[in-house]
Amino acid sequence: MSKKIDTLCAELQTKINETDKRLKDFAENARNSGQKAKNEAKAYLEWLDNKAKEQRARTEAADAKIKAWVDQKKSVTAEKIAEWKAQRQLKKLADRADGAESYAVDAMQVAAAAVDEAEKAAVEAIIARLDADAVQAPSGARLV
Secondary structure: OOHHHHHHHHHHHHHHHHHHHHHHHHHHHHHHHHHHHHHHHHHHHHHHHHHHHHHHHHHHHHHHHHHHHHHHHHHOOHHHHHHHHHOOOHHHHHHHHHHHHHHHHHHHHHHHHHHHHHHHHHHHHHHHHHHHHHOOOOOOOOOO
């Protein structure tokens, strides 16, 4: 793999690990802190919303590039690639490799945005659970 792809893989793994730690810490804090936790959760959710808005344009651009790559990839058959190799058409092979690397970069950007969206969903779920737990039914009552 290219150095750029290696770096992106490492960055994505770091993002996933950091998100996991933030969510675990946040959930633990929410269970133990009552209204303060709910206020912090709402601030955290607002931060995530702003982050998502900032990323949206980049993610949409990356999605468009991914679709273009998929369309282009359909026109490049295995036979064509074998022909390029046999004829030593380095420019065509290098262009294909550059395109594949760009595709990978764009896909990583979309994956990173998906991690952020999943984090946002988890925070929303924690807030919803805090709301539900705050209005617990008296013992013996049945929730409908």
